[in-house]
Amino acid sequence: xxxxxxxxxxxxxxxxxxxxxxxxxxxxxxxxxxxxxxxxxxxxxxxxxxxxxxxxxxxxxxxxxxxxxxxxxxxxxxxxxxxxxxxxxxxxxxxxxxxxxxxxxxxxxxxxxxxxxxxxxxxxxxxxxxxxxxxxxxxxxxxxxxxxxxxxxxxxxxxxxxxxxxxxxxxxxxxxxxxxxxxxxxxxxxxxxxxxxxxxxxxxxxxxxxxxxxxxx
Amino acid sequence: xxxxxxxxxxxxxxxxxxxxxxxxxxxxxxxxxxxxxxxxxxxxxxxxxxxxxxxxxxxxxxxxxxxxxxxxxxxxxxxxxxxxxxxxxxxxxxxxxxxxxxxxxxxxxxxxxxxxxxxxxxxxxxxxxxxxxxxxxxxxxxxxxxxxxxxxxxxxxxxxxxxxxxxxxxxxxxxxxxxxxxxxxxxxxxxxxxxxxxxxxxxxxxxxxxxxxxxxxxxxxxxxxxxxxxxxxxxxxxxxxxxxxxxxxxxxxxxxxxxxxxxxxxxxxxxxxxxxxxxxxxxxxxxxxxxxxxxxxxxxxxxxxxxxxxxxxxxxxxxxxxxxxxxxxxxxxxxxxxxxxxxxxxxxxxxxxxxxxxxxxxxxxxxxxxxxxxxxxxxxxxxxxxxxxxxxxxxxxxxxxxxxxxx
Numbered sequence: 001x002x003x004x005x006x007x008x009x010x011x012x013x014x015x016x017x018x019x020x021x022x023x024x025x026x027x028x029x030x031x032x033x034x035x036x037x038x039x040x041x042x043x044x045x046x047x048x049x050x051x052x053x054x055x056x057x058x059x060x061x062x063x064x065x066x067x068x069x070x071x072x073x074x075x076x077x078x079x080x081x082x083x084x085x086x087x088x089x090x091x092x093x094x095x096x097x098x099x100x101x102x103x104x105x106x107x108x109x110x111x112x113x114x115x116x117x118x119x120x121x122x123x124x125x126x127x128x129x130x131x132x133x134x135x136x137x138x139x140x141x142x143x144x145x146x147x148x149x150x151x152x153x154x155x156x157x158x159x160x161x162x163x164x165x166x167x168x169x170x171x172x173x174x175x176x177x178x179x180x181x182x183x184x185x186x187x188x189x190x191x192x193x194x195x196x197x198x199x200x201x202x203x204x205x206x207x208x209x210x211x212x213x214x215x216x217x
Numbered sequence: 218x219x220x221x222x223x224x225x226x227x228x229x230x231x232x233x234x235x236x237x238x239x240x241x242x243x244x245x246x247x248x249x250x251x252x253x254x255x256x257x258x259x260x261x262x263x264x265x266x267x268x269x270x271x272x273x274x275x276x277x278x279x280x281x282x283x284x285x286x287x288x289x290x291x292x293x294x295x296x297x298x299x300x301x302x303x304x305x306x307x308x309x310x311x312x313x314x315x316x317x318x319x320x321x322x323x324x325x326x327x328x329x330x331x332x333x334x335x336x337x338x339x340x341x342x343x344x345x346x347x348x349x350x351x352x353x354x355x356x357x358x359x360x361x362x363x364x365x366x367x368x369x370x371x372x373x374x375x376x377x378x379x380x381x382x383x384x385x386x387x388x389x390x391x392x393x394x395x396x397x398x399x400x401x402x403x404x405x406x407x408x409x410x411x412x413x414x415x416x417x418x419x420x421x422x423x424x425x426x427x428x429x430x431x432x433x434x435x436x437x438x439x440x441x442x443x444x445x446x447x448x449x450x451x452x453x454x455x456x457x458x459x460x461x462x463x464x465x466x467x468x469x470x471x472x473x474x475x476x477x478x479x480x481x482x483x484x485x486x487x488x489x490x491x492x493x494x495x496x497x498x499x500x501x502x503x504x505x506x507x508x509x510x511x512x513x514x515x516x517x518x519x520x521x522x523x524x525x526x527x528x529x530x531x532x533x534x535x536x537x538x539x540x541x542x543x544x545x546x547x548x549x550x551x552x553x554x555x556x557x558x559x560x561x562x563x564x565x566x567x568x569x570x571x572x573x574x575x576x577x578x579x580x581x582x583x584x585x586x587x588x589x590x591x592x593x594x595x596x597x598x599x600x601x602x603x604x605x606x607x608x609x610x611x612x613x614x615x616x617x618x619x620x621x622x623x624x
Contacts (some may be wrong), residue, residue, distance in 0.1 A: 002375065011443060017451045056442065056498065063502040086446055086489060089499045090514065091507040110446070111485045114453025114478065116461055145519040147557055216510075 003127050006046055007032040008039040008053040008065060009084075018052065021113060023121040036064035043072055043079070050080040050104075050127045055092060057132040066092055073105065080104040080127045084113070086148040088136045090216055097131070097209055105205070106132035106168070126184045131168035137168040153195045161188040170204075261572055267306065269315030280405070283398035291407035306382060312409065318404040326397065333393050340383040387562040427586050427598045431533060438496045445488050458478040500539050505528045508539050509560055516546060518555055518575075524562035532570050534619045537595050538562070538571050541603065543571035544588045545615040553577020564621060568601075572616045578610035589615070599623050 005027050009015040012034070019029045031042040035058040043051060043195065051072060057065040057211055069081045073096075083096055091108040106127035112134060113119050122132045122183040142151065157178075164174045175185045193199070198210055234240070260360040261396050277288045292312075293304035306312045342349075346358065350371040357366040358374070365374055435599070456524050463471045492498075500508040506524040513520035529535060542560055549555040555577030560570040583605045593603040601619035615617065 012445045013451060016588045021454060021458070060297065061439075062498075086442060086492070087498055088489075089507075089511050090510065091503050095503075110450045111482060111489075113450060114457045114482060116454065116457035119457075140514050144514045145517060147519040147521065156234055164258055171266075 001068070001122055003027045003049040003051055003123070004046065005041050005050045005123070006039070007040075007047040008034070008036065008051070008055060008057065008058075008068070010034050010057045011030070014054075015038055018113070021116065021119070022052070022123070024116075025123070028180075029122070035059060036068040037066045039065075040072060040075070043076065048079075050123065051080060052082045052084065052123070054110075055083060055085040055087070059079050063092065063095075064098060069096060070098070073103065077102045080106075080129065082106040082108065082123060082126045082132070084110050086110050088134065088140055090137055090141055092136050092217060093133055094212065097192045097205070097212065102129070104129040104131065107137065108132065109136055111136075125168075129204075130170065131205045133167050133208065133212065135163075137165055138163055141166065141212070145216070150196055154192060158188050158192050158195075161185065162192050162211065165189065165207065166215065168208045236483065243350070257546070263303065263307070266302040266316055267316075268547075269312060269319045269607070270306065271590055273311075273315035276318065276401055277405050280398055283394060284402070288402055290306065291405070291411055311411070314404040318401060321400075330397075333390055334499075337383075337386050337390060340379060340386045344375050344379040344383050346375045346379070349570070375595060383544055387428055411582075423598055427533070429597065431536065434496050438492055438498075441488060441492050441495070446485070446492070449481060449485045449488060453478065453485060456481055497539070500535060501532075505535050505538055505562065509562075510544060512543060513560075516558070518546075518550055518558055520558045520560060521544065522560050524560065524571075526562060526564055526569070530564075530621045531579070531623050534569055534599060534621065534623055536603075537592070537599060538569055538617060538619060540573060541592050541596070541617045542573055542594055543613065545575075545613075548581060548588070549573075549575035549577055549613065552581070553579070553611065555611075555613075568618045568620050569621055570616070574612055574614045576612050577607070579607045579613050580609045581605055581607035581613050592617075 001072070005019050005022055007015060007022070009018055009032070014035065019032050023027055030046040030048065031040055032041050036053075037059060039051070039053060053069050053071065055063050055064045055066045057068075059156055066083055066085075067084050072079055073081050081096070082104075083092075083106065085092055086109070087190065088109055094217050096105060096107050106122055106126040108119070108122060112122070126132050137194050151159065151162075160178060161174060164177055169177065171182055171189070175182050178185070196214060198214055224239060227239055228239060247498055274290075277290065280288050292309060295302045305441050305617075343357070343358075347368055348363070348365060350357075350366060350368050357364055358371075359365075360374075365371055378458060400462070434552060456474055460471065460474045460478060463474060464472075496513070497508050499511055504526070506522075506526060509524060521541075526589040531539070546558055549558050551594075553575050555575035558573065558575045561575050562569065565571075581589070583593060583603070589603070589605060596603040596617055596619060599619050603615070603617045604614070
């Protein structure tokens, strides 16, 4: 699936690298900008399928890119946004996921571009409307030490399912990953929701949001 | 008027003298005397004023006889350059006090001390009366009508009269030395105002150092973020692309590339940890509560957080508070064998108050733990306070209180 992707990244080398990578997977990049101010203009001009943006960018050199991404999701409800970050901080992921847009959304560590196939896969999934959360961020949430850990109640298999759910995988994808049937996955998810007291077992963004906000408590 | 003529013979003939150039020459001579004297004084005066400087230095050294702890030098350290040095010294009150002291030292003080020593000398000679009498050197002493000239009388006189008197004199001498040293100190030490100014200068320079330190940390973090982190990500990407080009059955070459890829990933996570330790970006972007939350997510011991601040304090306060929590949590993990850590923070009357309590074995000491000591210093720079309460057996409580706003 060839996508039209607008890239925002302040480092010239990294920008060229990202464009090259995306083009190697058959996508086109109509615009690649270097700061958070030029990003909305480029999106308005080119109407891309997906925006790939860095978190830390000029003008403020703090989380300008992330805030631009949140604003874009707000302004263009169908737009898919994939954010690249140097930090496995769940607070950033939560900020990005917070406003519910209809388009796909992803938060990946910059390290992930080294796993070129996984990265390319994530790009396609986000463009298709899925939610993708970096495995490192999810691992950090799941391995967090708690005085009373409700996750102790889960079986090892249920923990695996929860991890993949938190990363944004759909039921079919989870089933493929764990080499089980769709029905088995649905049963595990039902158990997890019951044990953790979560409500709403529907697929997609809202489920990821529910799981992540539960884990961040 | 002949050029060989001199003043005195010419004066003998008043009419000729008064018409001659001599009165004018005399007048000119007299007028130039004070001018030259003035020039001489102006040339010598600075040197004269500066006489106090070496005297002061020498005397402060000599004062160690009375004040072994030493006496502080009151002078400022001037900028380089002789002129600047001279101007600095002439403007300092200390220079003029030292001059005053030097004048006393050259006049009154030695006379006073010699007089006192002379009294002691007389006392000692009289104390030695018995010996002098035995030596038979025609030694005798007249006390009113009575003549002391036998050994027995001399001994009695020495023991009964001179011994107490000599002791008293020695006491008097010590009082004199003490008083003189106090006088010297009052002139050679920095005054209260000078000390106050020095403390103010030190406080300012400490503030600047801390600010520079903080700026340097941020610069290093930024350099790593913009440099090494990006380059490693690109390297990793190139290796990923190379592996993809090679395909799944690429033998030895594929193994080598996969190996290099693994090492690049390790380097990436290493640099990421390093950057977090230098200055967490999350702290800048989302503030203290979020940064401590992230600390809790990676902490191997359960952490309970109760940080309710509302708005954000100023950046240096936030940063110091974060590193205090980070250090206290690190200590609890490394040394205390704690089972849980509680971090609470709130705004209380213009201050940020943070407490980190762990249920470990305690025994932490601010004086020994260099990390906590450094943070205590950092807190002090912001006019804050760090207190560690850690009885042996636990629990350990680290409490830091910082002004909400600063800088």
